[in-house]
Amino acid sequence: MKKVLLALLSAALFSCGTEPASDESPETTPPPTEQQGQRMPKSGVDLNGQEVSYMADSVAMNGYLVYDKNIEGQRPGVLVVHEWWGHNNHARQSAEYLASLGYTALAVDMYGNGQTADHPSDAGSFAGAVMSDFDGATARFLEAKKLLENHPTVTNDKIGAVGYCFGGGVVLNMARQGVDLDGVVSIHGSLGAAVEATDTIQTKILVLTGEDDPFVPGTARDAFASEMTANGADYKLIAYPGAVHAFSNPEATAKGEEFDLPLAYNAEADSLSKEEMKSFFSMSFE
Numbered sequence: 001m002k003k004v005l006l007a008l009l010s011a012a013l014f015s016c017g018t019e020p021a022s023d024e025s026p027e028t029t030p031p032p033t034e035q036q037g038q039r040m041p042k043s044g045v046d047l048n049g050q051e052v053s054y055m056a057d058s059v060a061m062n063g064y065l066v067y068d069k070n071i072e073g074q075r076p077g078v079l080v081v082h083e084w085w086g087h088n089n090h091a092r093q094s095a096e097y098l099a100s101l102g103y104t105a106l107a108v109d110m111y112g113n114g115q116t117a118d119h120p121s122d123a124g125s126f127a128g129a130v131m132s133d134f135d136g137a138t139a140r141f142l143e144a145k146k147l148l149e150n151h152p153t154v155t156n157d158k159i160g161a162v163g164y165c166f167g168g169g170v171v172l173n174m175a176r177q178g179v180d181l182d183g184v185v186s187i188h189g190s191l192g193a194a195v196e197a198t199d200t201i202q203t204k205i206l207v208l209t210g211e212d213d214p215f216v217p218g219t220a221r222d223a224f225a226s227e228m229t230a231n232g233a234d235y236k237l238i239a240y241p242g243a244v245h246a247f248s249n250p251e252a253t254a255k256g257e258e259f260d261l262p263l264a265y266n267a268e269a270d271s272l273s274k275e276e277m278k279s280f281f282s283m284s285f286e
Contacts, residue, residue: 045100046070049092052106056143057136062114063144064092067104067153076158076182076285077148079141080107081167083249084123086116090249094162101278104153108144110137110170120259127166134173134194141174158182158285162277163189165246168207175203175233183284185277187248191216191224197231205235206280208273210243214262238276243269 049066064087067075078098082091087109095105109115110130117123130137149156160183163171168189175184176197183204191207205228209216221237228235246252247266256263 044070047096047099049096052147054143054147056140057112059112059140061109061112061140061144062087063109063147064095064107065104065148065151066092066095066099066107067151068099068102071102071153074153074155075102075104076160076281077104077106077151077154077156078281079144079148079159079161079171080105081110081141081161081163081170082107083165083167083246084117084127086111086123086126087114088116090164090251091167094164094248097274098162098281101281103281104148104151106144106148108141110140110167112140120261131166131169131194137170138174138177138179141170142179145179160184160281160284162187164248165189169194172205172207175201175205176231178202183280185280187273187277188213188216188243188245191220193227197227197233199231201228201231201233201235203233204280204284205233206276207235207237208276209237209239210245210247210266210269211239211241212243213245213247215245236280238272240266240269240272242266248273 046069047066048069049064052063052065054061054063080091080095082088087107091107095107098105111126115126117126145159148154149159159181161171161174161181162185164187168186171184172186172189172191173194175181176193177195178198181203183206185206185208187208188210221239225237240247243266244262244264246263247269250265252263252265
């Protein structure tokens with residue numbers, strides 16, 4: 001059973017044939033050493049969360065849009081693409097964190113009807129169905145982007161995206177094919193290409209991964225770096241020592257234990273990745 005679940009997760013991550021590996025990872029960029037900032041919404045933040053529905057790829061999508069009501073005028077928007085588990089609390093909480101930083105954030109629905117999975121086999125089926133038709137996946141992403149761009153709180157020419165696990169692969173592939181985004185962040189996401197990259201990747205890219213993630217081993221990171229360099233991308237990759245897959249999700253450890261999968265929450269890596277994302281979007285939207 002464990003081998004079946006690992007295969008499902010590997011397929012959902014679109015790692016282009018990369019299997020969980022135990023080989024020693026190559027040298028990676030160290031995490032920042034400066035004092036980390038607070039992670040909870042700052043004082044004076046008044047978040048307004050809204051359930052939103054939209055049609056994409058002939059499917060009804062249920063998302064979650066959130067912004068700070070205390071901020072006047074327009075601000076950049078950020079799309080949040082969920083893990084392979086679907087549109088769950090993890091994605092919604094990420095959207096709320098981004099809203100607390102001053103953005104309007106939309107936790108998108110890539111599966112349709114807000115579907116979520118409780119078992120890896122269902123998660124793998126949902127993710128595989130979406131990514132087996134990448135044109136459809138792109139249509140779903142673009143409809144969510146349009147909804148965010150048209151929101152009255154959003155400066156519609158300043159849009160970014162962050163994705164986790166399955167969602168990390170989604171946002172990187174949107175950057176590869178030239179979707180108009182100021183910056184994308186992949187957090188413990190797949191690095192393999194579902195589409196061929198454009199001649200020059202215009203979107204700024206930040207990849208935050210676990211150094212000990214068996215689904216994104218050193219060979220995958222090296223291949224990604226070579227691909228980005230060849231395509232002239234402005235990118236940065238950080239691998240956090242001791243972190244495995246799904247390190248940003250507080251529920252990951254329990255899921256890993258329940259299904260005997262290499263998933264675990266890592267509070268330090270989670271905090272560091274939030275700070276990196278915060279700095280990245282601040283610079284990307286300048």
